[in-house]
Amino acid sequence: MRTIQWNAENSTVRMIDQTLLPVEYREIECENLAQLCEAIRSLRVRGAPALAAAGAYGIALASKLSSANDMETLLEDLKNAARIILATRPTAINLGWGVHRVIKAVSEAYDTAGIRDIALNEAQAIADEDVQINKTLGKHGASLLEDGDTVMTHCNAGRLACVDWGTALGVVRSAVEQGKDINVIACETRPLNQGGRLTTWELMQDNIPVKLISDSMSGYVMRHELVDKVIVGADRITEDAVFNKIGTYNHAIVAMEHEIPFYVAAPASTFDFKGWEDSVKIEERDPDELRYMQGVQIAPEDVPVINPAFDSTPMEYIEAIITEKGIFRPPFLIDEVRT
Numbered sequence: 001m002r003t004i005q006w007n008a009e010n011s012t013v014r015m016i017d018q019t020l021l022p023v024e025y026r027e028i029e030c031e032n033l034a035q036l037c038e039a040i041r042s043l044r045v046r047g048a049p050a051l052a053a054a055g056a057y058g059i060a061l062a063s064k065l066s067s068a069n070d071m072e073t074l075l076e077d078l079k080n081a082a083r084i085i086l087a088t089r090p091t092a093i094n095l096g097w098g099v100h101r102v103i104k105a106v107s108e109a110y111d112t113a114g115i116r117d118i119a120l121n122e123a124q125a126i127a128d129e130d131v132q133i134n135k136t137l138g139k140h141g142a143s144l145l146e147d148g149d150t151v152m153t154h155c156n157a158g159r160l161a162c163v164d165w166g167t168a169l170g171v172v173r174s175a176v177e178q179g180k181d182i183n184v185i186a187c188e189t190r191p192l193n194q195g196g197r198l199t200t201w202e203l204m205q206d207n208i209p210v211k212l213i214s215d216s217m218s219g220y221v222m223r224h225e226l227v228d229k230v231i232v233g234a235d236r237i238t239e240d241a242v243f244n245k246i247g248t249y250n251h252a253i254v255a256m257e258h259e260i261p262f263y264v265a266a267p268a269s270t271f272d273f274k275g276w277e278d279s280v281k282i283e284e285r286d287p288d289e290l291r292y293m294q295g296v297q298i299a300p301e302d303v304p305v306i307n308p309a310f311d312s313t314p315m316e317y318i319e320a321i322i323t324e325k326g327i328f329r330p331p332f333l334i335d336e337v338r339t
Contacts, residue, residue, distance in 0.1 A: 001027070013061055014029050016045075022198075037084060046161065049167065051092050051094050075115065082100070127163045133267045144261070149175075151182060152229070153168050157265065168231040172184060172208065183208075183211075185221055188214050215250075229260065236275070243280060244313065245311075246309060316330070
C-alpha cells in the first residue's frame with residue numbers, strides 16, 4: 001500500500017505507523033484532525049513529500065468533519081485547520097505546500113459541497129502526483145549512478161518518506177530498475193534511528209543490498225573508499241542551504257574532504273523560493289529522545305540536551321540537486337526550479 005492514503009469507505013486518513021517499524025507493520029486510521037496532527041508530530045507519518053499529502057488530506061478531512069452549512073463558515077473552519085496542521089512541523093516546507101495548495105483550490109468553489117469535493121480531489125491529486133514526480137526524479141538521478149556504485153544515505157528518503165517510490169532511495173530504485181548493481185550504506189540517523197529502522201527495512205524488502213553504520217562512521221567508510229556517492233533527501237531548500245535530518249552537514253563536509261559527490265534528491269515542492277537559511281525555524285525535538293531508547297534510560301535523566309531535528313548544509317558542499325525537473329548544479333539559481 002501507499003505510505004498514506006484516503007480511506008473512502010469511512011472518510012479517514014490511512015497510513016503506515018512508522019514508529020513501529022521494523023518490529024511491527026501496522027496501518028492506522030486518523031478519524032479527526034487531532035489524530036492526524038498527533039501522527040505528524042510523533043512521526044507516525046514523516047518525510048517531506050509524505051507530509052505534503054498528510055497536510056492536504058488534513059484539509060480534506062477537516063472539510064468532511066465540519067458541520068458548516070455556508071461557504072464562509074466552512075472556509076473559516078478550513079483556515080483554522082490549516083493553522084493547526086502547520087504548527088505541527090515548522091521546518092518541513094512540503095507540509096505547508098500541501099495545505100496551501102488545497103486551501104487555494106477550494107477558494108474556487110461555488111458551494112459547500114464543491115468545497116468538500118475539491119478539497120478531497122486536490123489532496124488525491126497531490127498524492128498521485130507525488131508518485132509520478134518521484135519516479136521522474138529517480139530516473140534523472142539514476143544517470144548519476146554507475147554500475148557497481150555504493151551509495152551512502154542519511155535518515156530515510158525512501159517510499160516511507162513519500163507516498164511511494166522515494167527521493168534519495170527513489171534514485172537507487174530507478175538505477176536498480178535499469179539493471180545497475182547498486183549497494184547502499186545507511187546511517188542509523190540519531191535521534192530516532194530512521195535510517196536504521198526504516199531505510200534498511202525498505203531496502204531489504206526490495207532485496208537491495210544495504211549495510212547499516214552509526215552516524216559517526218561516515219568518515220571511516222569514506223576514508224576507506226567504501227562509498228562512491230552520497231545521496232540524501234531534503235525537508236526544505238533555500239537559496240543558500242539544504243535543510244535535512246540532523247547530521248547531514250557532517251556527512252557533506254566529510255564527502256567534500258574525500259572528493260565524493262554529495263547529491264540532494266527532492267521534488268520542486270521542497271524549495272523555499274522566498275526564504276534563506278537564517279529565516280528558517282529549526283524544530284527542536286523532545287530531550288527524552290536522547291535520554292531514552294525504547295523506554296530504556298541511556299543517559300542521566302537531568303542531563304541538558306540539544307536535540308534539533310534538522311541541520312542546514314551550505315550549497316558549496318552540494319554537487320547537484322536532483323528534482324523531477326532535472327539535475328541542477330552550482331551555481332544554483334533557485335528560480336530555474338520554479339520554472
